[in-house]
Amino acid sequence: MRSPVEEKMLVTFWGTRGSISTPGRTTEKYGGNTPCVTIENQGTRVILDAGTGIRNLGIELVHEAETRKQPLEIHLFLSHTHWDHIQGLPFFQPAYLKDTQVTIYGSPKKERFLASVLKRQMDYEYFPVSMSALTADIRIQEMSEENIRLGSITIDWEEQVFHPGGSVRYRFSAHGKKVVYATDVELDLFFRRDKQTKKEEAAARDYLQFVHGVDLLIADGMFSEEEYPARVGWGHASIPAVIEAAAKAEVKQLALFHHDPQHSDKYLDELWVEYRSRYLKGPHKMDLFWAREGLTVAV
């Protein structure tokens, strides 16, 4: 019989910054690498997005493969193919290991576009190594209607349209626990309307159903309430929009993610203090935090 500890999903943040990597003293705490998260459960590991944070993960995975003397089996789920979510891939060391198997999952709406986008990122004009020169066995798999089962983890997904070019949200379930990764979606456009259109109403309903009651929601909360009006249509949510939606959906724990490059550690600390206290008690009690690089939480 497995202990409750063994059954937990371990969620690790390798990159939490949105749009562009932002190294420097003012981002040291929350991190400057662009999105990359891993979820592990009983020997199965999935990677969410290949922002610059995937580079450090790759180094650790190679070390792990050498120690265990076992080839790596990697499952990478892309929310979409904007730069900040794929730019670390050419620097992902396991992709250069012969015995490694890498499966990259993404939206079927892109048709053959997913493979093409990833290849074009490694055109000679942009990068000295072409994708075909990567020695790992790399397969690109568009998501289908069927849920995916990897070891103890089941994955289902939905398209998100309120982002330029669209994006995908994923739900990972294991042993009755659920983690949702829903980044790059402008929730304000369908949650914070005076009068919703039918399309907006449906989008809000679908979102709430998908994230309802999950143990951890990792969500894009890029802009503050004050910043958002000047950034309408950029495809990212305001912090209050994410928190309100998560509370409405009775999410247990919310990780704010995809931090704006202009947001310093000090500013993110201030936001955390401001919002966290509001949700510690009351009818919409929810544990919320600002995700930082190098953090692992057990779900």
Added chain:
Amino acid sequence: MSRKDDILKDRTGFDTTEEIPRGKFAAIMPVSQRAYLEITGSEEKDGIFELGEKEVVIGRSTECDIRLGVQNVSRKHARVLFQNEEYLIEDLGSTNGVLVNGIKVAKCVLRSNDQIEIGGVKLVFNEEKRLHKK
């Protein structure tokens, strides 16, 4: 001769921008990294523990490097590791968990002023880097 001139004289023979001999700067490279865990605000006796590069185990057991004699602390509750020039804390499967800035963590890279809570005992992590001549 000034220090600048002293460095530049080694460039004789180079007619473009060239590498300045590294040895001239080696003496001012930072070589010392120190970190501390400070126990604060609990019934536990306050104290400051300097962290080195060796693993430090925290718990109620007398075998632990940092012993917290409090009932809600597990025998071997957590450990602090030094990896890739960073400190991180890891829960060793404790009953009451490890909180960093109020979040229950399985593992977390530590940054200065992180507030850690172990079985009700509060600790603050701080690190410093110092310049030292060899």
